[in-house]
Amino acid sequence: MTQHLRMDRTHLHRPLDSGRIPSHRVGRDRRVSGRDIAAFERRRQEERRALAECFARAETIRRGAVDELVVEP
Template identity: 70%
Template sequence: MPALIEVRSSVVPADDLKELSSFASGLNEGELRDLLLALTESLSAGFDFTLLDSSTELTPQQAASRLKMSRTHLYKLLESGEIPSHRVGRDRRITGPDLVNFERRRQAERRALAERFARANQIEREAIDELADEL
């Protein structure tokens, strides 16, 4: 099996997704069933999917491409230790699980920041309404 499989939702026929979903629904409850159902739901919603073998090691260029950032910025993250890496000779490698963990942390931080901004806006609106009521 290749270490990395990419599936673009735009090229998967809707009939195939329905058939896969039907097949998965007929399986006994478990991780495989959950995986197949999540896959069909994601593809049906228009999301592309990447399956990454847990033993996969990526070059900095490959990791930067996956994270949609410049290689320079990725190297800063590697130097700071935000993304763990190891050396193979003089080259760096990033494991697939380390890259996935970084992306999860980054998404959680973005969500938390968005929630803080939303809460700040709500507090500001409430304060303005309260002042307006007093005037």
């Protein structure tokens, strides 16, 4: 599971503990369905894409503001 998500085991505990990835315990181990892993990965990719778009829009706005400030002789 950690290889599929490209996450370190210690980082994987955070979404498991918070419930972002549903799981249940069997003894000391946690069980997670493949469907829940796929859904988590989709959400994570969508969040990354939205963040990248936000940064791109901010950069476009910044460039436009700089262009307006630059006065050509």
